[in-house]
Amino acid sequence: MLNRTSVDGITNPQIGGFICTYPGCTAQPFQTQYLLNSHANVHSTNRPHYCPVKGCSRSEGGKGFKRKNEMIRHGLIHDYPGYICPFCPDSEHKYPRPDNLQRHVRVRHADKDKDDPRLREVLSQRPEGPNRGRRRRGGTS
The missing domain is CATH 3.30.160 (Double Stranded RNA Binding Domain)
Structure with a gap:
């Protein structure tokens, strides 16, 4: 080392x-x-951190999380489920950021036609708000 x-x-x-x-x-x-x-x-294989929202598939008795920060990040879907997968039944997959939804669609729905208007809409979404999801690194600019 x-x-x-x-x-x-x-x-x-x-x-x-x-x-x-x-x-x-x-x-x-x-x-x-x-x-x-x-x-x-x-x-x-331990998943000691559980979502506090009753009925969530990641709550006690469900899948849980290996890391606490993953559980905290997951909690955003309950507070702000702003991006919903148009391909999953019953809107079961909800994401707080568009890049999370886009990753889900690319992995789980790779079979979708690239000309499908719903797919094009999902892939064109950008974060909302003043920072639009961009992190700034160091310094002031």
């Missing part, structure tokens, strides 16, 4: 010193023990 410490070893401590030891795992080293522990869930 690359030693990224400063001359005194204190001012710039080693970055990414927490390594997954699961056989065959190729994940990059993690900066904290917490992140390594969170990553370890991907190697487990």
Whole structure:
């Protein structure tokens, strides 16, 4: 492992010193023990985090989530189910962002005709709001 410490070893401590030891795992080293522990869930069948909304297929007794942040992100569909798959029966797949819906359609409905107007509409949707889904990186511009 690359030693990224400063001359005194204190001012710039080693970055990414927490390594997954699961056989065959190729994940990059993690900066904290917490992140390594969170990553370890991907190697487990445990899904300890459940949606608090009763009746949801991801609530207690249902599928659940391996990571807490996935459960929190999932909660957005209950607060703002703005993008609904036009191909799924009973509007069962709802997404808070258009890119989530677009990924779902590309994976689950790859058999759809590219000229289908519903498919074209889904793939042309863009995020709403002032930032329109774009993240800004560093600095002020």
